[in-house]
Amino acid sequence: MRILVFGAGSLGTLVGGLLAPVHDVTLVARDPHAARVSTAGLDIVGAESTHVSPAATTTETGHSADLALVTVKSFDTAAAADALADCDVGAVLSIQNGLTEEMLASRLDAPVLAGTATYGARLVEPGRVECTGVGRVVLGALDGGPDPLAERVGKAFRVAGLNTLVAADMPRRRWEKLAVNAGINAVTALSRVENGALAGDDAHDLAHRAARETARVARLERVSLPNRVAREAVDRVVEKTAANRSSMLQDVEAGKRTEVDAINGAVVDIAAEHGFEVPTNRTLAALLRAWERGEGIR
Ligand SMILES: NC(=O)C1=CN([C@@H]2O[C@H](COP(=O)(O)OP(=O)(O)OC[C@H]3O[C@@H](n4cnc5c(N)ncnc54)[C@H](O)[C@@H]3O)[C@@H](O)[C@H]2O)C=CC1
Numbered sequence: 001m002r003i004l005v006f007g008a009g010s011l012g013t014l015v016g017g018l019l020a021p022v023h024d025v026t027l028v029a030r031d032p033h034a035a036r037v038s039t040a041g042l043d044i045v046g047a048e049s050t051h052v053s054p055a056a057t058t059t060e061t062g063h064s065a066d067l068a069l070v071t072v073k074s075f076d077t078a079a080a081a082d083a084l085a086d087c088d089v090g091a092v093l094s095i096q097n098g099l100t101e102e103m104l105a106s107r108l109d110a111p112v113l114a115g116t117a118t119y120g121a122r123l124v125e126p127g128r129v130e131c132t133g134v135g136r137v138v139l140g141a142l143d144g145g146p147d148p149l150a151e152r153v154g155k156a157f158r159v160a161g162l163n164t165l166v167a168a169d170m171p172r173r174r175w176e177k178l179a180v181n182a183g184i185n186a187v188t189a190l191s192r193v194e195n196g197a198l199a200g201d202d203a204h205d206l207a208h209r210a211a212r213e214t215a216r217v218a219r220l221e222r223v224s225l226p227n228r229v230a231r232e233a234v235d236r237v238v239e240k241t242a243a244n245r246s247s248m249l250q251d252v253e254a255g256k257r258t259e260v261d262a263i264n265g266a267v268v269d270i271a272a273e274h275g276f277e278v279p280t281n282r283t284l285a286a287l288l289r290a291w292e293r294g295e296g297i298r
C-alpha cells in the first residue's frame with residue numbers, strides 16, 4: 001500500500017516507520033527531521049527497535065497515495081486537509097486525539113476513516129523516534145458499521161506488525177476516548193501531575209465529571225455512551241497509564257499550544273449546538289486557554 005503520513009512528528013513517524021518495511025511510506029514532515037530521514041533513515045528505539053528508510057519530504061501537495069494517515073496536532077488539521085485536497089489519495093485515516101475526522105470529511109472527497117491510537121511516541125531528535133509504549137490502533141467507518149475499506153487498511157497495518165483492531169463501533173470508541181482525554185488530559189495538565197496521581201484524589205472526581213459531561217453530549221449526538229462506561233474508561237486509563245504524563249501536560253511543560261480546542265473545547269461547542277451546558281468542560285477549557293494566552297506558549 002502507498003501510505004502518505006501527513007504530519008510526521010512523534011506518532012506519525014513511529015507508525016509510518018513501523019509500516020515502512022512492508023509498505024511504500026512517505027513521511028510529510030518538517031526539516032530538519034525530513035532531511036535527516038531522507039539522508040540517513042529513521043531509528044526507532046524503545047519498546048520497538050529497528051532502522052528503516054521511508055521516503056521523507058517537506059513538500060505537502062502533489063502526492064499520490066492509497067492512504068493518507070493524518071497525524072498532525074488537531075489544530076493543524078484544517079491546513080493538513082487543504083494540502084491533502086491537492087493530493088490524489090484513495091482514503092484518509094486520522095489517528096489524532098480529538099474529533100478531527102469531521103473536518104477532514106467536510107474538506108476532502110476521499111473517504112475518511114476514524115481512528116484512535118494508544119501507541120506512545122516521542123520524537124527524540126531528527127531521524128530518531130522512541131516508542132514509549134506498544135499500544136493499539138483502532139480504526140473503522142466514521143459512522144460505524146462494517147467497512148471493506150477499513151478492513152483493507154487494518155489488514156495492511158497488521159501485515160506490518162502493528163497491533164490493529166478494525167471496529168464497527170467507532171462513534172462510541174471516539175467519544176469514549178474523547179471523554180478520557182477531556183478528563184485526564186485537562187486535569188493533569190492544569191495540576192501538573194502524572195495520570196496515576198488522579199487516583200482517589202479530588203481531582204479524580206473532576207476528571208469523572210468532565211468525562212460524564214462528554215458522555216451526555218455523546219448521547220445528544222445519538223452515540224450510546226453511558227456515564228458509567230465513560231467513568232470506568234477514565235479509571236482504567238488512570239490505572240493502566242499511571243506513570244504517563246498526558247500529552248496535554250507534556251505540551252504545557254514544553255510551553256506548546258495544547259489540543260484543548262479539539263478536546264474540552266469541542267465538548268463545549270457540540271453541547272451548545274444542543275442548547276446544553278457542560279460547566280466542567282467549559283471551566284477546564286477556559287483555564288487552559290487562559291494559560292495559552294498568558295505566559296504559557298513560549
Ligand atoms: N505522541 C503520542 O504518543 C500520541 C499522539 N496522539 C495524537 O496524535 C496527534 C499527533 O501527536 P504527536 O505526534 O505527539 O504531535 P507532534 O507535534 O509530535 O507531531 C505533529 C507533527 O506534524 C507536523 N506538521 C504539522 N503541520 C504540518 C505540515 N503542514 N506539513 C508537515 N508537517 C506538519 C509538525 O511539525 C509536527 O512535527 C495528536 O492529535 C496527538 O494527540 C495520540 C496518541 C499517542
Ligand SMILES: CC(C)(CO)C(=O)C(=O)O
Pocket residue numbers: 097180181184185195237241244245246247248
Ligand atoms: C490516554 C492518554 C490520557 C494517556 O496519557 C492520552 O491519550 C494522552 O495523554 O493524550
